[in-house]
Amino acid sequence: MTSPTETDSLSGLAADAYVYGYPLVFDVSMISAFMYKGFGSLPPTPFNRFGHSTKLATPDAHFVSVNNDTVYSIAQLDLSGGPILLHVPDTAGAYYVLQFVDVWSNNFAYLGKRATGTQEGDWLIVPPGWSGTAPDTVAGVIHAPTAVISIVGRNACDGPDDMPRVRALQQQLTLTPLDPATHRTGLPALDPDVPEEVLFYERLRVWMAAFPPAGPDQDHQERFQPLGLLEDGPSPYVNPAPALVKTLTEGLKAGKARVEAASNPSGDGQRPPGAWETNPHLFDYNLDHFGIGTIDSPQWKTADREASYLLRAAAARAALWGNHGYEAVYAHTFTDSGGKQLSGARAYTLRFEQPPPVDSFWSVTMYDTPDYYLVANPAHRYSLGDRTPGLVYGEDGSLSIFIQHERPDDPAEAANWLPAPEGVFRPMIRLYTPRQSVLDGTYQLPHIVATD
Incomplete structure (x- = not known):
């Protein structure tokens, strides 16, 4: 029988697991939502295709802090079938950015005006562990940390009269599998019999196994073995013991509270009246994957890896798929x-x-x-x-x-x-x-x- 002290300890571990895994669970959930439901004017779009907004956001787009500066083009990629060729059109100097995000919510590459210029080009996006040879015609190779990734594209738009130009650019933004015959695996299925109260941990268990993080993070995950999060095969959460349910639900509640507090800081009372709140380093939790267009320097890395887990969760909660500060800074x-x-x-x-x-x-x-x-x-x-x-x-x-x-x-x-x-x-x-x-x-x- 589990003692009260052991239960308290395991509940704390479950809270740590929530903070650690929240970005993965939320990110993959949003990928699924995009493919089957779409986002606002972005239509539902299957893997390896771009979904395009057809207008700048207006008040009928009921999304939190939606921007009115750029028009979105978003694609979810499944690289389990092999590399994908991305074609980018010439924007003739106009601002655009393609932001590459793995399922742990790490920004690992950028293409666009700041990062690579605005000229036309082809880029090869490859899965983890790929060791093939890229075609001579590509401008560069983008190495994905996970087999599923998101590309979040933003084209500057100067208003409704500028939309024809943006629409023409969107139509030239294409994705082509290097080998169209290869099989894709997509998102792994969850056990439908897992009760709702512990479903977060089932999602974390399955998706953590399907999309392993960087080595140091895998070492950190070993701590969660007592919670069943590292078990293969049948889910340990289908008929969980009452003690395990209590541990996980208490951990879920405590973990949520930590993420909410971190994503809505109250401040220290030292901010001058009327000062704008901004955090250029909100997305500095990526410590391992620095591809094309990123800046690999201590200035843009969280010094403490374990502290980065809470920062990553707060960023996902408040601004999933937001850019590094060197691409854009937001103040309110x-x-x-x-x-x-x-x-x-x-x-x-x-x-x-x-x-x-x-x-x-x-x-x-x-x-x-x-x-x-x-x-x-x-x-x-x-x-x-x-x-x-x-x-x-x-x-x-x-x-x-x-x-x-x-x-x-x-x-x-x-x-x-x-x-x-x-x-x-x-x-x-x-x-x-x-x-x-x-x-x-x-x-x-x-x-x-x-x-x-």
Whole structure:
């Protein structure tokens, strides 16, 4: 019989397993959802094909903090049948990025304006352990850490009138198996008889075996042997003993609490009123796989491997498939310069003395709360940035953005108007390909100032 002390210890181990395995379980679940249900305007799409959005996001796209700057093209790849040839079109200098993510949510390669330029080219994507010879015609080889991966593509789009250009590029983005006759295995099936209360651990057990992580992480997984997570064959969770169910459910609850706390930090109370919250290093948990377009340096790695597991889980919970900070940095705020909550009942100014230091582009997007959806407005303007036509700049090069619910009466202010909802709101600034001053914190975004 298991003693109370042993049960407590095992529950703590189950919580550790939840934190460790959450990114894998969530990532694979999203892959499955994409293939069978799609995401918003992205249609359901089988393995080894791209699904394309056909428009920029609008308020009817009810997704948390969806961006209004780029149009998505997403593919889920099953490399168990062998390498796949990716063709990328020439974007003629326009920003795009193809982000490669393994099932543990590690960003392991990038193609695009920052990483490889905007010219046309072919790239070979190969499965773990591949030792073949790449065709002479490819620009490079992308080594996948897991047999199933995601490609998350984003094409900059300057508005509805720019969509024909983006659609033409999307049609030229293709995936072709090097050997179309080879068999693919896809996602491994779960035992349908596992009860819902312990299903997370069954998913973790099956998918952990199917998609082994890097060697040091495999060593870490050995700790979870007492929970049944390393067992092969029939599931140990079909008819679990009551003590095991208690251990796993307690661990699940505690693990969830840890991930929620890490993904929604309360701060230390030292942030100045109105300061923008940002974390360029949220995705620095990848410690083992650095392919084309990544930066393999201590600056972009979490020093403590075990600490990286909680960071990885928090990133998956808050921003699955987000980019490294050197590709894009995101900042948001809930308060003005006086520390008061932002609300459409007031009028505000956001003044940039100089444009934010980026090598691609930047934007400010308006979201309501608590859902963080885009805000419907008569101007059909959901974001504003350096690509917005008709902005009025000061003689000194400054740019003042006017944030309020009603359209300003002054024509110059109306040109720079970012519509707010009637109630509270949360704007987000996106900095695409930020410069070093953003990454090291020497550049500070200006505060939003109430003007009434």
